[in-house]
Amino acid sequence: MSLDIGLFESYWHLISHRLELPETGDYVRFDTPIGEVVVFNDQGNLLAFDNLCPHRGARIFSEDAGTQGFSCRYHGWSFRSxxxxxxxxxxYQSCDLASAKLNTYLLDWCGDFVFVAIKPLSTLNDQLGTLSETLENISxxxxxxxxLNRYEFECYWPIAVENALEPYHIPLIHSETLATLQLENGLNVFDGCNSVWHAPIGNKRIHKQLTGFKKLFNIDFQQEEYLSIFLFPFGMLSSTFGYSYSLQNFFPSETxxxxxxxxxxxxxxxxxxxATKIIDPFIxxxxxxxxxxxxxxxEICKLVPAxxxxxxxxxxxxxxxxxxxHFRNECSQFLAKGSRSDNS
Ligand code: FES
Ligand SMILES: [Fe+2]
Known part of the structure; x- marks a missing residue:
């Protein structure tokens, strides 16, 4: 099995938040190395599946996110409750229509965050370890x-992940954006397969400004720094001062x-x-x-071939x-485990 599909199938992936899917028909859609993954709200119950109609495999949901009834345009099969x-x-005389079902995937929660898995090696709780509590609080x-912003990075996924894992490139690549925060070296905390970077904001003016914003927010979890949580293998959740959170998924492509x-x-x-009116332009x-x-x-990842x-x-x-x-070590261990089970 390839590293890409193996990792995708073996781990839980943080892909959404409860508030993105509050009503019947709300959905989010992802491209992954095993095809599409959709999570949708079926009368209040969230389901993850492969976005294919169980009749002859037409795609059901076509946007990255939206709201629509689950009805196949090809021959009208639908799904409800x-x-x-x-x-x-x-x-349908000569077949067992009652056996038709969606190809569903596993779904679990950490607080209000939605995770999806195919054949996970462990429970979500075990995979997240001590990060569970932090993620719950954030959610x-x-x-x-x-x-919501989605596009294809023209590079192999570990190139993009490793770029997101190191701040070394910030001064040259993000000179007018991220570099203005003057992030200090900070502290890396390794937690099982995941890792967290806590970086103090070195720009005194920006730090003071951000501290001053505190009264505008009603949050009970805050780290007054730049926080970047890597959720092995494909997820990154980052925040400055806890005033907003950016969730990024770097899923391998089928290509x-x-x-x-x-x-x-x-x-x-x-x-x-x-306060919302004041926060709005900031957001x-x-x-x-x-x-x-x-x-x-x-742009820079495109320069690094697979x-x-x-x-x-x-x-x-x-x-x-x-x-x-740490990331490469996790990948190597995963590959070693795979080859041991292939040989056994
Ligand atoms: S493929 Fe969906 S109803 Fe036929
Ligand atoms: Fe970067």
Whole structure:
């Protein structure tokens, strides 16, 4: 089995927040190395599946997110309250129509965050370890998705993930965006297969400004720093001062040298209606800056071909690339486990 499909099938992936799917018909859609994954709200119950009609495999949901009834345009099969409805069941004489079902995947929660898995190696709780509590706290502070941005990165996914794991490139690649925060080296915390970077904001003016914003928010979890949580193997959740959260997925593509990149920006609870009005332009500017940062990352990742990557340790690793070593080690261990089970 390839590394890409193996990792996708063996781990839980954070893909959405409860507030993105509150009503019947709400859905989110992802491209992954095993095809599409859709999570949709079926009369209040969330289901994850492969986005294919159980009749002859037509795709059901076509946008990245939206709201629509579950009805197949091809021959009219529909799905509601856990049941498939076939318009003319008497037409199916020689088959067991009752056995038709969606190809569903596993779904679980950490607080209000939605995770999906195919054949996970462990429970979600075990995979997240001590990060569960942090993620739960973060999820309860979120009040809306305010941006959704998806495109193909023209690079192999570990190139994009490793770029997101190291701050070494920030001064050169993000000189007018992220670099303005003057992030300090900070602290890397390794937690099972995941890792967290806590970076103090070195720009005194920006730090003071952000501290001053505190009264505008009604949040009970805050780290007054730049926080970047890597959820092995494909997820990144980052925040400045806990005033918004950016969730990024770097899913492998079915095509080599491409990454299915999706980013979502979540806003958090504000202290009052008036505060919301003040926060609004701040959120809009975060949205614009984030998009620019991702474009800058994409441009540089395009320069690194897939053959430049391997799970072996970096030959020349700066201190700021410590998290890459941890990531590669996790990939190597996964591959070693795979080859042991292939041989047994
Ligand atoms: S493929 Fe969906 S109803 Fe036939
Ligand atoms: Fe970057």
């Amino acid at each position: 856990g049941q498939i409805h076939v318009p003319d069941p008497h037409n 309860f502070n979120i009040n809306a998705r305010v941006d 080599a040298e491409k990454t299915n990149f999706t980013s979502r920006l979540y806003s958090v609870n504000s202290a009052s209606e008036n 809009r500017s975060t949205q614009a800056v984030n998009r620019r940062v991702f474009d800058e990352d994409h 053959r430049s990557w391997s799970p072996s340790p970096l030959k020349f690793a700066s201190q700021q690339e410590e998290k890459i070593a």
